[in-house]
Amino acid sequence: xNTRSHVTLLVGGVGGAKLxxxxxxILPPEALTIxxxxxxxxxxxxxxxxxxxxxxMYTLSGLANPxxxxxxxxxxxxxxxxxxxxxxxxxxxxxxxxxxxNIFRTAxxxxxxxxxxxxxxxxxxxxxxxxxxxxxxxxxRTVLDTDQGRLAFQEYFVRERWQPQVHAVHFEGAAEAQPSxxxxxxxxxxxxxxxxxxxxxxxxxxxLALPGLRERIxxxxxxxxxxxxxxxxxxxxxxxxxxxxxxxxxxxxxxVATHYIDLLYGIILDDVDMHLCDVVSRMNLHCIARRxxxxxxxxxxxxxxxxxxxxxxxxx
Amino acid sequence: xNTRSHVTLLVGGVGGAKLxxxxxxILPPEALTIxxxxxxxxxxxxxxxxxxxxxxMYTLSGLANPxxxxxxxxxxxxxxxxxxxxxxxxxxxxxxxxxxxNIFRTAxxxxxxxxxxxxxxxxxxxxxxxxxxxxxxxxxRTVLDTDQGRLAFQEYFVRERWQPQVHAVHFEGAAEAQPSxxxxxxxxxxxxxxxxxxxxxxxxxxxLALPGLRERIxxxxxxxxxxxxxxxxxxxxxxxxxxxxxxxxxxxxxxVATHYIDLLYGIILDDVDMHLCDVVSRMNLHCIARRxxxxxxxxxxxxxxxxxxxxxxxxx
Numbered sequence: 197x198n199t200r201s202h203v204t205l206l207v208g209g210v211g212g213a214k215l216x217x218x219x220x221x222i223l224p225p226e227a228l229t230i231x232x233x234x235x236x237x238x239x240x241x242x243x244x245x246x247x248x249x250x251x252x253m254y255t256l257s258g259l260a261n262p263x264x265x266x267x268x269x270x271x272x273x274x275x276x277x278x279x280x281x282x283x284x285x286x287x288x289x290x291x292x293x294x295x296x297x298n299i300f301r302t303a304x305x306x307x308x309x310x311x312x313x314x315x316x317x318x319x320x321x322x323x324x325x326x327x328x329x330x331x332x333x334x335x336x337r338t339v340l341d342t343d344q345g346r347l348a349f350q351e352y353f354v355r356e357r358w359q360p361q362v363h364a365v366h367f368e369g370a371a372e373a374q375p376s377x378x379x380x381x382x383x384x385x386x387x388x389x390x391x392x393x394x395x396x397x398x399x400x401x402x403x404l405a406l407p408g409l410r411e412r413i414x415x416x417x418x419x420x421x422x423x424x425x426x427x428x429x430x431x432x433x434x435x436x437x438x439x440x441x442x443x444x445x446x447x448x449x450x451x452v453a454t455h456y457i458d459l460l461y462g463i464i465l466d467d468v469d470m471h472l473c474d475v476v477s478r479m480n481l482h483c484i485a486r487r488x489x490x491x492x493x494x495x496x497x498x499x500x501x502x503x504x505x506x507x508x509x510x511x512x
Numbered sequence: 513x514n515t516r517s518h519v520t521l522l523v524g525g526v527g528g529a530k531l532x533x534x535x536x537x538i539l540p541p542e543a544l545t546i547x548x549x550x551x552x553x554x555x556x557x558x559x560x561x562x563x564x565x566x567x568x569m570y571t572l573s574g575l576a577n578p579x580x581x582x583x584x585x586x587x588x589x590x591x592x593x594x595x596x597x598x599x600x601x602x603x604x605x606x607x608x609x610x611x612x613x614n615i616f617r618t619a620x621x622x623x624x625x626x627x628x629x630x631x632x633x634x635x636x637x638x639x640x641x642x643x644x645x646x647x648x649x650x651x652x653r654t655v656l657d658t659d660q661g662r663l664a665f666q667e668y669f670v671r672e673r674w675q676p677q678v679h680a681v682h683f684e685g686a687a688e689a690q691p692s693x694x695x696x697x698x699x700x701x702x703x704x705x706x707x708x709x710x711x712x713x714x715x716x717x718x719x720l721a722l723p724g725l726r727e728r729i730x731x732x733x734x735x736x737x738x739x740x741x742x743x744x745x746x747x748x749x750x751x752x753x754x755x756x757x758x759x760x761x762x763x764x765x766x767x768v769a770t771h772y773i774d775l776l777y778g779i780i781l782d783d784v785d786m787h788l789c790d791v792v793s794r795m796n797l798h799c800i801a802r803r804x805x806x807x808x809x810x811x812x813x814x815x816x817x818x819x820x821x822x823x824x825x826x827x828x
Contacts, residue, residue, distance in 0.1 A: 241615050241616065241618075241619045242558070242615070242618050242619045242622050243615070268594075271590065272588060272590060272608065274587065274588060274590075274607075274608035274609045274612065275591065275608045275609060275611045275612035275615065276612065277609070277612065278584075278608075278609045278610075278611075278612025278613055278616070279612045279615060279616045281612075281637060281638070282612075282613070282616045282633070282634050282637045282638075283633070283637055284616045284619070291590075292588065292590035292591045292608040292611075293590045293591060293593070293594045294594075295591045295594075295608075295611060295615070296590065296591035296592065296593065296594025296595045296597075296598075297594055297598070299557050299558065299559070299591060299595060299611070299615075300557065300594070300595045300598045300600045302557075302558050303557045303558045303600070306558050317598070317599070318598050321597060321598045321599050322597070322598075
C-alpha cells in the first residue's frame with residue numbers, strides 16, 4: 197500500500213495545526229484529511245466557538261497569529277472591550293475578526309447546517325483546499341475534575357490558565373455522540389493514520405472517545421502512528437506535560453506511546469529523546485527520532501516529509 | 513402643572529437622539545424618560561440588533577460617531593469584513609464595538625431578560641442616568657410595501673438606501689405587542705409629552721401603533737407637542753421627506769402636525785417655516801418657530817430650553 201495516498205490526521209489545536217500545514221504543503225487536497233477535536237468547543241455569549249477548528253483553519257489559511265498560534269494576526273478586541281464595559285465576561289479572548297468567524301458559524305448552525313458542512317464552507321471561503329473535519333456534528337464537551345472543582349474545558353484552559361490540578365477528565369456527551377460519516381470514511385479510506393503532536397488526553401482522547409472510533413481505527417488497514425507532543429520531558433506548549441504528570445502518565449514519548457498502545461504501530465519522537473527509541477521498540481512499536489519542533493514552515497515540511505518517508509519505508 | 517417635572521420623549525434614531533441629549537443636559541434623570549422605537553430592530557446573523565436604541569444610547573453616552581449620528585466613533589469593521597469573506601452578508605454595517613453591544617444584548621435576552629431591563633443595564637454601564645425605554649418588550653417589525661416588493665425595514669433603509677418608492681407601511685406584530693409597564697407609567701406620569709424630530713411614519717408611528725398607546729396619551733394630563741423633523745420642505749437626514757411625499761403627506765410642519773392631529777397640542781417648527789405658524793394655529797395648535805437644526809451641543813441645549821420654556825408658558 198502507498199501510505200501517502202490518503203493520510204488522515206487527528207489533531208487538537210496549535211501543535212497539530214503546525215503538522216497539518218506541513219502535510220498540506222506536500223500532499224494534494226484529496227490525500228489529506230484533518231480530523232479536529234471539538235471537545236474544546238463552547239457556547240460563549242450565545243456563540244458557538246470552536247477553538248481547535250479555528251486554529252487549524254486559520255493556520256492552514258495563513259491567517260493565524262504566529263506569536264500565539266491561535267487567533268488571527270493583528271486582530272483587535274474592540275467588541276470584547278465593549279462587552280466587558282457592559283459588565284460581560286472578558287476572560288475568553290475573542291478578537292474582532294475571530295468574532296466574525298464565530299458569529300457566522302453560529303448563524304449557519306442556527307439555519308440547521310451540520311458543523312461538518314459549515315467547516316467545509318468556511319474553510320473553502322478562506323482558500324483551504326484540504327478537508328478539515330470536526331470530529332462530530334454532535335456536542336462533546338471536555339470537563340475536568342480539579343482541585344478547584346469541576347471545570348469546563350475553557351474555564352480550566354483559558355480562565356484558570358491550566359493551573360488547577362486535574363484528577364480526571366470527562367468527555368460529556370461522547371457516549372451519545374456519533375463521529376460524522378465523513379470522519380468514518382476518512383478512517384476507512386486512510387492509507388496512514390497520524391495522531392498529531394497534540395495533547396493526548398485533551399485533544400486526541402475526545403476524538404477516540406466517540407463510539408466505535410477506536411474499533412474503526414483498529415479495523416482500518418492503515419497503520420496508525422503518533423508524533424510525540426512531549427520533547428525532553430516537556431510540552432512544547434500548553435498543559436500536556438503538567439496534566440500527564442497529574443494523571444500518572446509518564447511525561448515522555450514512552451508515556452505517549454503507552455497511552456495509545458492499543459492503536460499504535462509507531463511513533464516519531466524528538467532527537468533529544470532518541471535514547472527512548474529502545475524502550476518504544478521493546479513495546480513492539482516502530483520508532484524514529486527527528487527534529488519535531490516546528491518553528492518555521494521549513495520545520496513543518498521537513499517533519500512531514502520525514503513522517504511520510506518513514507511510514508513508506510516501514511509500512512509499505 | 514410644572515411641565516418640566518417629567519418630560520416623556522418619543523423618538524427614533526439620530527434626530528430624536530440629538531434632542532434627547534439636549535433635554536438630558538437640562539433635566540435631572542428623574543425628569544426625563546426617552547421612549548424609543550424598536551420597529552427598526554432586526555435579527556441579523558442571529559443577533560438582536562436595536563438600531564434606534566443604540567443610537568440613543570451611544571449619543572447620550574458620548575460614544576456616537578458624530579459624522580454619521582449612528583454607530584461608535586472610530587469603530588472598525590474587522591468582524592464584518594471576516595463575515596463577508598466567508599460569503600456572509602455585509603450590507604448591514606455593524607462595527608466591532610457595536611457588535612460587542614449586540615452580542616451582549618442578545619446574550620442577555622437569551623437568558624430570558626426583558627429588553628427593557630437589558631436597556632437599563634447596558635445604558636447604566638455606559639454611565640447614562642436618564643431612562644431609555646424600548647417602546648415594548650414584544651417584537652414589532654416595520655415592513656414596507658414598495659415598488660420592489662415588501663421589504664423589511666433595514667432592507668429598505670440600509671440595503672436599498674431608502675430608494676424604493678413606498679406604497680404602504682406596516683408594523684408587524686404591533687397589534688399583539690404590549691407597551692411595557694414602564695412605557696405606560698412614563699406616559700401616565702408625564703408633565704409633557706414630546707414627539708422628537710424623528711420620522712413620523714417610520715419612527716413615531718410604530719410607537720403609536722402599540723395597543724392603547726394613543727388613548728393613553730390622550731388620557732394623560734400632559735400636553736403633547738412635536739418638534740418638526742421637516743425644515744423648509746426637507747428632512748435633515750434620512751427618508752422622511754421622500755417617504756411623506758410618497759404616502760401623500762404634506763412635506764412640511766403642517767403635514768407633520770396633521771399627521772399627529774388627534775394627539776397634538778402644539779408644534780415647534782424651524783425659523784425658515786415660521787410663516788406656517790399661521791396655518792398651524794388655524795388647526796387650533798400652539799406653534800413656535802425656533803432654530804431646530806441641532807449641529808452642536810449648544811444647538812441641542814438651546815432647542816431643548818426653548819421647548820421647555822415655551823411649554824411652560826403655554827401649558828402651565
